[in-house]
Amino acid sequence: MDTPKEIFLKDYKMPDYYFDTVELNFILGEDKTIVHSKISVYPRIEGTSCPLVLNGSDLKLLSIKVDGRDLKKEDYHLYSRHLTLSSPPGIAFVLEIDTEIQPQNNTSLEGLYKTTGTFCTQCEAEGFRKITFYQDRPDVMARYTCRVEADKSLYPVLLSNGNLIEQGDLEGGRHYVVWVDPFKKPCYLFALVAGQLESRNDTFVTKSGKTVSLRIWTPSHDVPKTAHAMYSLKAAMKWDEEVFGLEYDLDLFNIVAVPDFNMGAMENKSLNIFNSRLVLASPETASDGDYAAILGVIGHEYFHNWTGNRVTCRDWFQLSLKEGLTVFRDQEFSSDLGSRTVKRIADVSRLRNYQFPQDAGPMAHPVRPHSYIKMDNFYTGEIFCFIIISV
Incomplete structure (x- = not known):
């Protein structure tokens, strides 16, 4: 080899x-x-x-x-x-x-x-x-x-x-x-x-009057836990239209939640795939933090439809551009739908607890690396969190 x-x-x-x-x-x-x-x-x-x-x-x-x-x-x-x-x-x-x-x-x-x-x-x-x-x-x-x-x-x-x-x-x-x-x-x-999956189905009517079919697919026993995820998706679609003027461009939007997905979530065009923990929630077991995390991540992956999918990287050295801009968009989305002050405190706390130690340790690296052997190694907090420092 x-x-x-x-x-x-x-x-x-x-x-x-x-x-x-x-x-x-x-x-x-x-x-x-x-x-x-x-x-x-x-x-x-x-x-x-x-x-x-x-x-x-x-x-x-x-x-x-x-x-x-x-x-x-x-x-x-x-x-x-x-x-x-x-x-x-x-x-x-x-x-x-x-x-x-x-x-x-x-x-x-x-x-x-x-x-x-x-x-x-x-x-x-x-x-x-x-x-x-x-x-x-x-x-x-x-x-x-x-x-x-x-x-x-x-x-x-x-x-x-x-x-x-x-x-x-x-x-x-x-x-x-x-x-x-x-x-x-x-x-x-x-x-x-x-x-073998079943779906929660809904629709969203865009600002131009087009009806988009929405489906969240999970194993059958998890379908009841997808109500908040569907609410989050529809809220993200509406917010992107109102704030950025960006309308969804296909007739169907699918989300799949599986327990063994190896990343948190992925923005594949019109077929987002999530780890179940970032989609499923029920009042009996989920905290306010869980609901807020689902709202933010559902929004993040949907917002990639334009900032990352339709407009994408030239090469992987530009990873922080699509991720940083989309993180900013999901931060604004979560702030508008919740408390801007609480969201800001949570983001800065994340920087202090996770990003600052990384920057001070052996895993520190530039936002845009000069080289890589395996690109997966650069999916770190540096790429996703840097933009909130100046927001």
Whole structure:
């Protein structure tokens, strides 16, 4: 296995190739999952041909085609972390790749993994490379179509980004869905969930009169505990319209809460995934602090729809821009819906108790790092909290 490479800010270069559309087809299985990707590729400078380097980790390559033609072994090189096409066309072309993955054995909880009977994804910062070979970087943005096929009895709910445009039954007790996200996004915002879930449903009418369907998905026994989360989502949508003039841009917004999600929450376009503790609440067990935390985090991930999703990072060295700005927005949201003074005291207390000790210790780092080996190491309080110092 090759050694992980240190990435430096000073070495940033624009990609040699961009992706226009991405079609993904997932065939979910108990022993293995097959992922077929069909990508419309075009060079940044037409007429030039240089190697196309795709990130990939823990993938089994089954086939690779360019414009429908199977590539020969000498046309590409497969490494433990990359797949390189030696001489792709100097004009736009279609790249098709079939890979095999094993989500049930994916203990990294990055990419597509399976936990307690549910398939789930986490692609920020660099998890998509564990799903298929791809340019796994924020400045490569494309429109996604995602087809998901699975056993209907085991996985009756199949979710991905965007709007649901097609669904149906297949032979052998299987079924499928097709999701289309019409807005370009980087691959770290891709999401897929498949499992036995039930939803709390509601609607929100935007300022332009569009009705948006809202759904919060959980295991069936947790649905009664999602009332406050739904209230928080609708409040966030209304507040973003009134304060920033930002209206939601799709017909459907999904939230999924699962107990084994490896981060607090993730802002995937139109399919936010949360750890259950940041969605579920009941008067019998939840404190005022729990309700306030749910309000703030639901708002934070929704606000990313514009500050982070539609307008995103050039590279991961800009992580603090999308997170810092969205933290400011969720702070203002929580202050407007609660007590501004109490919110300010809580934020400063968090800085003093957690951020200041980190800045004074060996884990201190710049808000914008100069280099990294694994980007996940920079998801610290420094990135999320710095903006409130001057607010």
